Amino acid sequence: MIKILTACGAGINSSHQIKTAIEEEMRNRGYDVAVDAVVIKDITEEMLKEYDIFAPIAKPDFGFEIYIPIVEAGPILYRIPSMSEPVFDEMEQIIKSINK
Amino acid sequence: MKVIRELLNKELIFFENADNKEEILRKMGRKLLENGLVKEGFIESIVKREEKYPTGIDLSVVGEDLPNVAIPHSEPEYSNCKKLVVVKLEKDIKFNNMIDPSKELKVKYLFFILNNEKSNQTNILSHLMSFLTQESKMKGLENLKTKDEVYQYLISNK
Numbered sequence: 672m673i674k675i676l677t678a679c680g681a682g683i684n685s686s687h688q689i690k691t692a693i694e695e696e697m698r699n700r701g702y703d704v705a706v707d708a709v710v711i712k713d714i715t716e717e718m719l720k721e722y723d724i725f726a727p728i729a730k731p732d733f734g735f736e737i738y739i740p741i742v743e744a745g746p747i748l749y750r751i752p753s754m755s756e757p758v759f760d761e762m763e764q765i766i767k768s769i770n771k
Numbered sequence: 772m773k774v775i776r777e778l779l780n781k782e783l784i785f786f787e788n789a790d791n792k793e794e795i796l797r798k799m800g801r802k803l804l805e806n807g808l809v810k811e812g813f814i815e816s817i818v819k820r821e822e823k824y825p826t827g828i829d830l831s832v833v834g835e836d837l838p839n840v841a842i843p844h845s846e847p848e849y850s851n852c853k854k855l856v857v858v859k860l861e862k863d864i865k866f867n868n869m870i871d872p873s874k875e876l877k878v879k880y881l882f883f884i885l886n887n888e889k890s891n892q893t894n895i896l897s898h899l900m901s902f903l904t905q906e907s908k909m910k911g912l913e914n915l916k917t918k919d920e921v922y923q924y925l926i927s928n929k
Contacts, residue, residue: 680824683844683884683896711824728824729870745870750897751904754832 673697673704673766676722677744678731681710685728689744693726696759702766723769724762740765774898776926778855782806784918784925788861792878793818795864796843799883803856808885813849820845825867827876834906838879838913841866842899847889855895856883857921880912 675693679686686708697704709718711727716735719725725737726744742762746754785802789795800814820826821843830837863877884895902908902925915921 680820681846683842683886684894685896688894688897729868729872743870748870748896748900749832749904750900751833 673702673724673769674722675704675706675724675726675762676714676719677706677708677726677728678711678714679708679728681712684708685748686710689726689728689747692747692750692755693744693759693762696755697762697766700759700763702763704766724765726762740769774895775855775902778853778895779857779922779925780854781919781922783854783856784922785856785858786861786918787858789864792821792841792864792866795858795860795881796821799843799856799858799881803883803885808850808852808854808856809845810849810851813845816845816849817843821866825869825872827866827868827878828903829868829870829874829876830903830909833904834909837906837909838863839866839876840880840882840903841876841878842869842882842884842896844884844886847887850885850887852885852887853895854885855899856885857881857925858883859921 677686677689690706690708693706711731719737719739722739724740726742728745730743744758746758789798796818797814800817803809826843827841830839858881860879863879865875866878868874868876882899915924
């Protein structure tokens with residue numbers, strides 16, 4: 672099971688849409704993933720250690736190092752394949768490299 | 772579109788002019804506050820959020836020469852309702868790109884998303900996105916001259 676954390680700024684639940692899209696697409700591609708969606712300001716260094724991949728809308732500046740792979744997932748929000756496919760492909764490559 | 776029709780009122784379409792994003796956010800914030808659609812604190816919240824988590828959406832990836840948009844919104848606690856507020860700008864204003872905040876975009880339309888529900892069921896964004904990412908829809912919007920035309924166009928679009 673690959674654990675993925677996504678995050679947005681709160682208000683219109685964009686991270687929840689990213690969560691649903693990633694889960695659906697990665698399962699279709701045959702990967703066992705679990706995605707949690709949180710508010711960016713609630714993320715801590717400790718929390719990130721629990722995950723394999725961080726997939727925020729856009730790369731945030733936390734003031735601490737992020738040691739897990741980051742996939743910028745914002746393009747998924749367009750809900751058009753030309754934007755979302757490259758994100759899913761990048762994620763698939765990382766999942767393969769994690770090889771869990 | 773059904774969801775957009777439910778979220779939109781005729782009086783929530785505006786044609787406005789401002790010099791920069793903070794000015795238009797404050798101007799619209801005051802109007803929404805006067806109408807009772809948002810609470811005290813909304814203006815500061817929306818201005819701060821736009822700085823930290825920008826909401827500009829680049830539509831050049833959808834089609835050439837399409838106007839860009841921004842979707843300003845605040846935390847649910849500052850909103851009294853679930854509504855969409857549409858602003859057509861007389862002249863473009865620079866916003867930063869939601870998915871690449873270091874980049875600036877010239878924005879012509881603002882779709883303020885007012886949302887007072889914290890639940891995960893809020894999918895206003897996905898309905899809005901399905902409109903914005905159809906080249907013909909955005910081109911059609913560009914041809915409209917009056918607020919009433921914009922309103923009719925947005926609520927009748929399937």
